[in-house]
Amino acid sequence: MTEITDQEAIRRVLAGEREVFGVLVGRHRDRGFRYAMHLLGNAEDAEDALQESFLRAFRSLRRCRDPERFQSWFFRILVNRCRTSGGRRKVRGERETALVVDPPASTATSPTADDLAWRESIREALGRLPVDQREAFLLRHVEGVGYEEMRALTGTGVSALKMRVKRACDMLREQLRDMDHAD
Amino acid sequence: MPTEFDNLDPRLERMIASLREASGPGPGFDARVMARVRAAGSPPTGWRWLLAPVTLRVRPVAVLATAALVALAVIGTMLMREGATTATVATAPAAPTSVVRFVIAAPGAVRVNLVGGFNDWDAEATPLVASADRGVWTVEVPLPAGRHEYAFVVDGREWRPDPAAPESVDGEYGAPNSVVTVVGSS
Numbered sequence: 001m002t003e004i005t006d007q008e009a010i011r012r013v014l015a016g017e018r019e020v021f022g023v024l025v026g027r028h029r030d031r032g033f034r035y036a037m038h039l040l041g042n043a044e045d046a047e048d049a050l051q052e053s054f055l056r057a058f059r060s061l062r063r064c065r066d067p068e069r070f071q072s073w074f075f076r077i078l079v080n081r082c083r084t085s086g087g088r089r090k091v092r093g094e095r096e097t098a099l100v101v102d103p104p105a106s107t108a109t110s111p112t113a114d115d116l117a118w119r120e121s122i123r124e125a126l127g128r129l130p131v132d133q134r135e136a137f138l139l140r141h142v143e144g145v146g147y148e149e150m151r152a153l154t155g156t157g158v159s160a161l162k163m164r165v166k167r168a169c170d171m172l173r174e175q176l177r178d179m180d181h182a183d
Numbered sequence: 184m185p186t187e188f189d190n191l192d193p194r195l196e197r198m199i200a201s202l203r204e205a206s207g208p209g210p211g212f213d214a215r216v217m218a219r220v221r222a223a224g225s226p227p228t229g230w231r232w233l234l235a236p237v238t239l240r241v242r243p244v245a246v247l248a249t250a251a252l253v254a255l256a257v258i259g260t261m262l263m264r265e266g267a268t269t270a271t272v273a274t275a276p277a278a279p280t281s282v283v284r285f286v287i288a289a290p291g292a293v294r295v296n297l298v299g300g301f302n303d304w305d306a307e308a309t310p311l312v313a314s315a316d317r318g319v320w321t322v323e324v325p326l327p328a329g330r331h332e333y334a335f336v337v338d339g340r341e342w343r344p345d346p347a348a349p350e351s352v353d354g355e356y357g358a359p360n361s362v363v364t365v366v367g368s369s
Contacts, residue, residue, distance in 0.1 A: 018225060025216050030207035038202055047208045054216045061226045080342055122198045132340055141191075142202045155298065155306035156339045169195060176194045 007067040014061060021058055028071060029054075031143070032078050038138050039082050041127055049085045053078040075143075076153045079135070125175040129168050136161050137168035280325040281365050285311070285333070287345060290318040292337045297322055299333030299360075306336045332360040 004012075004023060012020045032053065036046035057064075057074050064073050126134060139145045139153065140161075147158045154161065191199075289295050295311040301324065302308040311320035320335075332352065335343045344351055348361035 014226060016225060018220060019217070021220050022213060022217050025213050029212060033208045033212075034203070034205040037205055043209070047212060050208060051212070051216055051219070055219050055223065058220050058226055059223060083340055083342070119201060122201055125198070126202070135340075138202075141195075141199045154340075155304070155336050155342065157307045160339065169191065172198065173192060173195055176198065 005068075006070040010061060010064060010067040010070060013058075021061075024057075024070065024074075025054055028074055031071075032074070035075075035138055035143055036078060036082055038126060038142065039131070039135055040085055041123075045085055049081045050078065053081045056081070072149060072153070075145075079139075079153050082135075121176070121179050125172050125179070128175060129171060133164045133168035133171070136164035137172070140165045141169075280327050282323050283326050283363060283365060284321060284323045285335075285345070286319060286321050286347075287311070287335050287343070288318060289320050289335070289337050289343075290316075292317070292320065294338060295320040296336045296339075297324065297333060298336055299331055301326055301331055301333075306339065311335075326363075326365050328365050330362060330364050332362055334360050 004020075006024060006027070009020050009023045013024075029050070032050045033046055036049045037043060040046050040049060053074065056077050060077075064070055066073070126137075129137065135154070136150065136156075139150050140147070145153065147161055150156075150161050151158050156164075285297050287295065292313075295313075296306050297309040297311060298304045298306055309322055309324060311322040313320050333345070335345065337343050344359045345361035348363065350362040350364075351359050352362060
């Protein structure tokens, strides 16, 4: 099947080809899960939030006024959904596997003990951030969203967002340093 | 391009790289989403959108409490300032705009802002003022006659529709908005 753009997919879904929405799901699923997983701290809540966001996007598809920017429009739905998610749990202590990259079938290499320890450390550090700082940090540095777009996604001013990112970086740096000293 | 606020160092950069490696959702995710999409039917288009039901989930106690507070605000306003209007009962004097009072109960909030088309959905343009016990937040906004969508943003994070609003719609980004209609003078 020839790859179609988001804009074409939206046009076809609104024209009645409901199954074409699966193209949008497949294309934006991983990035959405990554963000939701790191923000909410567990895979179950992340999948729920992501699934609800896709469903909301489908129902509101007519209101996507700039189909070429579906990703940003969908991400705003996801950010809002994650904020209202009622199943947030502390990251510390959770046995999650979101940071383990599934190995391709041809090269089954397992992460080392150091890799697992490192991933547990960063997951713990991320979980200690206040949720607004965690949100800003993930959007800015993991998802690569610019501050103006973050403003549109979150409804928060740029100055406030920059301060949240700075404080998040300062806190993470300190925690990672403490973890190094503790080893 | 890092800004002056980013201050990345090798540890943070390594952390960010690891976070970017995260895998996707479990197997069968796409199928579960599409099953719900099929069950949802076709997305509302054209005039059918007007008939699509909108569901708001609110706690009944919050509705009752906010409705009571709005009623008190309306009564208080009518007693104190003749001609004033509220977000739920809006009548316009002869002037082209009406002052509309927006009220929401948000105990424990640090700040509450009003967003809507009238302030370009700017979450910092229209802050509400808290009552003495910081349980009730209020702001008055002059609005021209017509239909206005709006919502509250609590603590810069939570998008909250007005539980006492008589009408709500799905917003452009999926979150629900409330609607107030300012009646123009005939």
